[in-house]
Amino acid sequence: xxxxxxxxxxxxxxxxxxxxxxxxxxxxxxxxxxxxxxxxxxxxxxxxxxxxxxxxxxxxxxxxxxxxxxxxxxxxxxxxx
Numbered sequence: 001x002x003x004x005x006x007x008x009x010x011x012x013x014x015x016x017x018x019x020x021x022x023x024x025x026x027x028x029x030x031x032x033x034x035x036x037x038x039x040x041x042x043x044x045x046x047x048x049x050x051x052x053x054x055x056x057x058x059x060x061x062x063x064x065x066x067x068x069x070x071x072x073x074x075x076x077x078x079x080x081x
Contacts, residue, residue: 015046023054034059035070038077052081 022029022037029037034055041048059066059074066074 012046015041015044015048019048019051022051026054026058029058031062031066031070035073038081039073042077042081047081052078
């Protein structure tokens with residue numbers, strides 16, 4: 001999704017599919033993947049409340065794995081989403 005967010009291509013259907021599937025697979029995401037995912041959704045302007053809630057829960061549980069850049073990206077995405 002990062003690539004689609006940067007190009008401005010309308011990929012709403014893809015974002016919606018990812019938003020539906022990703023919460024079930026949070027255990028497969030590392031801190032960079034979580035940060036990049038919320039960044040992409042916020043940048044693309046695609047609302048995904050369930051996804052953001054799942055990432056918030058998982059990020060809180062694994063906050064010690066986030067470096068400063070990943071934290072900043074995640075906070076920015078939540079503020080802008």
